[in-house]
Amino acid sequence: MAIQFILLLSRQGKMRLSRWYQTVSQKEKAKITKELTTLILSRRTKMCSVLEYKEIKIVYRRYASLFFVTGIEQNDNELLALETMHRFVEHMDKHYGNVCELDIIFGFEQAYHILDELILDGYVHESSKKEVLRRVSQQDELENMDEFDNILT
């Protein structure tokens, strides 16, 4: 049940976030991204969220102006992947407070952080909502303390 990658694409086809859980060369990444962007942006809203792409399955979902795209293995559970992305959106929603594309653009570091607390090495490793957010805010605090120390010195 390994997730291969997660991409956030804007409706204009711009990459907003990308996390690859396997080693792929930059060139290959660019190729996959380009192909998927055209493929997904051209799909109509009522179409099903799963598509077969090469050896893997692509599951995507649109939230406002952003497409959340994830690649999973053949035997993985598609609906679960869909809900994993929903979980991610929920977390961001809670963290940023009504998340929007701009939040992710300007606070990409935190978006990555939330994602990493949810998924590591392609596996969902924490299914408790509270725990993920607790970790993220705990580390925010740590960072703020660093800043504070910095100012003091």
Add this chain to the structure above:
Amino acid sequence: MKGLTQFCMDIRNSRDAQEEHKRICTEINTLKGKFTSSTNGSTRKRNVCKLLYIYLLGYNEVKEIGLRESMKLISSSVYSEKKLGYLTLGILLDHENNQTTKEYLDGLLDTTYPYLVKDLQANNDEFNCLAIEFIASSLNVSIDENFVVNPIINDSNENAADWLEITDLVYSFCCSPIHSPVIKKKASLALLCLIKIYPNVILSNNNWILRLLNLIESEDFGVVLSAVPLVDILIHLSPQYVKSVVPMIATLLHDLVVRDKCPIDQYYYDTPAPWLCIELLSLIEKCFLLTEIDRDGQQSPVILVTDIDTNSLGKLRSVVARYIHNASQKIKGQQNRNAQSAILFQVVSLIVFLDASKEAIEGAIHALVLLLDSKETNTRYLSLDALIKLIARSSVGLQPSSISARFEQHLSKIFILLLDKDISVRRKALDLLYTVCNSENYIPIVQKLIEYFPSSDFILKNEIAVKIAVMAENFATDSAWYIQTMLKLLSLGGGNPNGTSYIGDEVWVRIVQIVVNNENLHSPACESIVNLLLSDTDGASGKAGVPENLLKVAAFILGEYGHLIANESDISSLSNQFQLLLSAYFSSSLVTRAMLLSTFFKFTIRFPDEDFVPDVIDLFEAETQSIDVEIQTRACEYLRLATVESNKNLALAVVKPLPAFDRKENPLLTRLGNVNAISNPKRSNSAVNALQIAQEGSHKNNLLGLNEQNRSSNHLGVNSISSSSLASTSRKNSMYQPRRTSNIDNPFEDGNSEQVPLSPNWQSGYQRMRHYDAGIFFENQFIKIVYRTIRDGPRTEYHFTIINNAAKTAGTPITKLRVLDIHSKASKENPSYLASTTKLPDATVIDKTEFVVETKVREILSDSDSPVISMTLTCGGSFNHLALKIPVSLLKTVTGTSTTLEDFKIRWIQIGQQLGQAEGEESIHISPPHRLVSSNIARLMTRIGFTVVYNTPDNEGNILVMSAGIIHTSKSNYGVLITTKSVDAIGKEFLIVIRCTGGGLATLLAQSLREILEDRAT
């Protein structure tokens, strides 16, 4: 981060790409000057953030400077700087195009090793976490299936020691009782990456695996969730642990689903822990799919449903039943529905392995069919997918007809889905129809697909055609029906002269093969073709003309067999056939024209008196000017052959009737695509079915018309394709090829029993079990194990009771108690005894729990083959592994006989006469550690199970004890007579003489008796 925000704003406000580019280039230049050795941490951090942003926008030239700066950040002791350093490194470090995975990893280790070790050893949870996260996210290389045999890193690599150090550090996080769940879960995923890179670490530390398997019983759900993939890879590495893993998962799932023991914050909307449930379900499925290579070189499953104890199996079944029940309820909310359906799909793919009843499978089918009505495209699509999986797999053990018969009522629903809005759904519906197709329902399905064909999507057409062709061929019992259906298909989608066709060439080629090989099809095929050509030509005034593929078949079949129907009516006369073909000639493609030329040539040579022959010659002449080389060549050659009289014999030889095709495999099967990949034994079953029907019924199904032997090999060809596709599926499923190819890699290879070190103090329990039928088996400060033996001929049941010793002293319960394995030393094929755990203990022991081991002696065996039972338990934070030997001995199967002294003497002599002293007798001297008197020996013999026939009174100096008994094995029973005589006067040295009815048995018994009397255990 003001500068970064400003920079982002600038880029967003850029009017065009050029301005954006300019802004970025200026920024890069300024940044380059800003990194000096005196830069303080927070400035460096800010600037690295900008670099990262620029890199993400696609400007790769900042990579080098970014890497350099992130290293500096990592070595900082400020958390936020270190974190950003790792983040940047993770994003910037990439697999270069021309780099092998090993080079990439070596490079990565070179740069990061000192930092990683420092952070892993740091006394700071957060620093540990950062390093672990980095390992998990940057080292997760894609591995190929035989990574165990061909690891990226092995012991001989120069940096193996570094890898080992890192792996060891990460492992210690996983199993340490003092670290928080947050670190544990991350560490187990990091360890997973490291195992993939360097599997030998785990294989050479065999006590690691047991501890790691324990992670799955952790209290923290996050840890369990992360442990699942780790456990998955561990059981692939050492499949012998599968048996002990399944009960753990069963209990977990049962607690979660049936007993509602899920913490509130693990609920996803109203669904308890969907992620964990699905991971666990799929892990069990993987356990069943796991195969190993047995001695015959065959792949065989490591675990079957019969290997699972009834308790766990019951739990799994009730979990499955609960989910299927849930699925038929109304669920509110899309998220909820999705989560529930996701679980249902996972359950469905597991269900067939659980030996589920027909009702259970029908229940699952019913639940899935209900979902087909869903308004959500995703659900419809995935339900179809799950149905395909379920039906393809479930037919293995069931009569295919019983499932599909009940499926009949759902067919109409699937037909409707062929018209779904979404093409993916339409395609899945098609795949499902192909999967459910069998010898009973093929007619409506094929009919429906032919009706559907003209309105279907262009890109689906070829797929549909191939599937129709395969279904029709596999199941048809009526050859006329077959040929009509197939020709109908060709006439519907036969393509146009531009060469574009919806149907691949394989389809028409296959039809031709079948017609040629089937004599009884020759004339019906010709008739159907003529009729179709007529109707197409008649109606062709406005249409594109005769479909290309149909014309190709016509060219071939009419050329060969057209004359068979020539005299039946005017319409089917040869000249009419010629006219029909000729009228289509000029509107067809070049390839078809070339074929038609051959057809005309055949007509001309075979029937030189027909009135159309001059027309053919004219056509040949005209076509010698054709611009197409192929047509020109044919026209020239045919013209010469037809017109020059001396070539007559040669020409007749050229048009000789075709021999039958001997192609055994259906070329279409390779074109099935996805469906073939999931199909598994089911398809081969159906092929066999078709074969059986054909044999029971008539000769008609013999579509290929080859002789019987060839035909069955045709079906076997189908079989082999399916089974190889099964292999490929299971390989895909299991991700890793079964290993066991090399003994060196696997320290757990059968027979290497020396690898199981026994726990200290095992001897006393083992000895006691040999003497007595009840007593204490093992005791230490945590637990006490007592046993009771129930003998029943060759079968012996050992009831063990585990008593928690720590409860009295410390008041702590024993947790995670597991009987892992009974390590039998008997050979695998034709073992001398069988040993299995029939009842498993409870995992948590407050007071006591019981488990039962059953052994069965099949044939004569030596005590030294006795099995080792291995169990693990945790008590008060300490992890314990016990490996204890239990005796499986011939002496445990002894029953007494009521022999008189006279009988004893007679038999004693008989055995001596029949088997001789070499085979039937064994005498040994023993010297027990204590003094024994006559009654001691008699009691001991009685305890073991013998009947004491005679013993001298205790007050006599010379001791003589005669005892007799019967030894039971599954194969046969043996009589045993024993005399024990004292050699000295003080009862410290004896001579035992044993006579047995079984050859060689006496020696083994003597050995056992010596060990018992001298109180030695080996």
